[in-house]
Amino acid sequence: MPARTASYSRPRAATIEELLQTATRPLFSFEFFPPRDETSARQLWQAVRELESLGPDFVSVTYGASGSTRERTITATETIAQHTTLRSVAHLTCASQSRDQLRRVIGAYAAAGVRHVLAIRGDMPGGPTEPWVRHPDGLANATELVALVRELGDFCVGVGAFPDPHPQSSDAALDARILVDKARAGASFAITQLFFDAHSYFALVDRVRALGCDLPIIPGIMPITNVRQVTRFAELSGAPLPAAVTRRIQAVADDDDAVRRVGIELGTELSEALLAGGAPGLHYYTQNRSRATREIYANLHR
Ligand code: FAD
Numbered sequence: 001m002p003a004r005t006a007s008y009s010r011p012r013a014a015t016i017e018e019l020l021q022t023a024t025r026p027l028f029s030f031e032f033f034p035p036r037d038e039t040s041a042r043q044l045w046q047a048v049r050e051l052e053s054l055g056p057d058f059v060s061v062t063y064g065a066s067g068s069t070r071e072r073t074i075t076a077t078e079t080i081a082q083h084t085t086l087r088s089v090a091h092l093t094c095a096s097q098s099r100d101q102l103r104r105v106i107g108a109y110a111a112a113g114v115r116h117v118l119a120i121r122g123d124m125p126g127g128p129t130e131p132w133v134r135h136p137d138g139l140a141n142a143t144e145l146v147a148l149v150r151e152l153g154d155f156c157v158g159v160g161a162f163p164d165p166h167p168q169s170s171d172a173a174l175d176a177r178i179l180v181d182k183a184r185a186g187a188s189f190a191i192t193q194l195f196f197d198a199h200s201y202f203a204l205v206d207r208v209r210a211l212g213c214d215l216p217i218i219p220g221i222m223p224i225t226n227v228r229q230v231t232r233f234a235e236l237s238g239a240p241l242p243a244a245v246t247r248r249i250q251a252v253a254d255d256d257d258a259v260r261r262v263g264i265e266l267g268t269e270l271s272e273a274l275l276a277g278g279a280p281g282l283h284y285y286t287q288n289r290s291r292a293t294r295e296i297y298a299n300l301h302r
Pocket of ligand 1: 091093121122123140143162166169178181191192194
């Protein structure tokens with residue numbers, strides 16, 4: 001682990017914004033999704049417990065596209081906030097919801113003791129490539145959601161960012177301007193979509209800094225654990241797989257254990273490159289499993 005990762009004791013009440021301002025080491029954090037059923041609930045809570053022991057600075061829970069998964073996000077975030085030592089960030093999307101519905105969810109988060117919201121636009125039911133249509137009584141984009149969350153309470157608000165152009169945008173300069181708009185609307189930090197090339201992350205940071213904005217941008221990392229998963233997520237997110245990554249994974253594609261091992265190596269190398277270049281933290285997309293993230297974490301602390 002680089003020298004600037006000296007440990008420090010974390011004041012429980014500090015917000016992520018305050019942590020980012022005062023930290024003498026990069027933050028570590030993990031993303032989970034709400035469980036679908038009893039089996040996936042057991043898997044989630046096992047992963048939460050195993051990763052809790054690493055002392056992450058925060059964990060986040062994604063917000064589903066339908067009413068029932070949204071309820072499960074509120075319940076899971078509430079459980080983390082009330083029954084673990086973890087600082088929890090609740091994702092919230094504005095897709096297919098009226099302002100009143102959004103106000104109710106934000107109120108439920110506040111009642112559950114959640115102080116951090118990741119304000120995200122969300123996608124249409126057909127996924128990220130289906131053209132966006134705002135709800136007739138709803139919001140146009142994540143920037144408006146940031147403003148609404150800030151208006152309704154004392155929340156520390158994060159937003160999404162895109163090292164590779166957003167699937168509907170293909171315009172890196174526009175994505176950077178949108179991110180700056182979100183900061184001006186009251187966002188205190190950003191977490192990126194998954195990506196596989198550290199240069200894409202640093203280029204995004206440069207574009208945003210060139211616009212005069214110092215919003216901390218935390219890179220989001222998806223540990224690769226199998227060939228199908230990485231191909232699917234790369235397609236959904238629009239993140240191109242660099243030739244070097246494809247070559248190393250394809251070279252062992254017939255051997256599941258070797259794919260996993262190479263995936264951990266790639267995740268470790270990406271994390272090291274990001275820290276060496278000054279990333280303010282690392283956020284891991286855990287897929288509700290702790291092993292890959294724990295292995296990368298251990299490699300970074302060798
Ligand atoms: P926005 O910032 O609103 O931008 C989306 C697109 O809208 C832009 O690329 C652009 O094309 C257009 N746009 C926005 N503002 C403007 C403007 N001012 N002028 C012109 N065009 C504009 N999805 C979920 O369903 N649940 C989750 O929990 C979830 N969590 C996520 C977490 C992270 C860290 C990230 C990066 C994404 C997450 N997503 C989640 C996926 C997200 O919903 C999609 O990527 C979505 O398409 C974009 O969301 P956004 O908040 O970036 O939207």
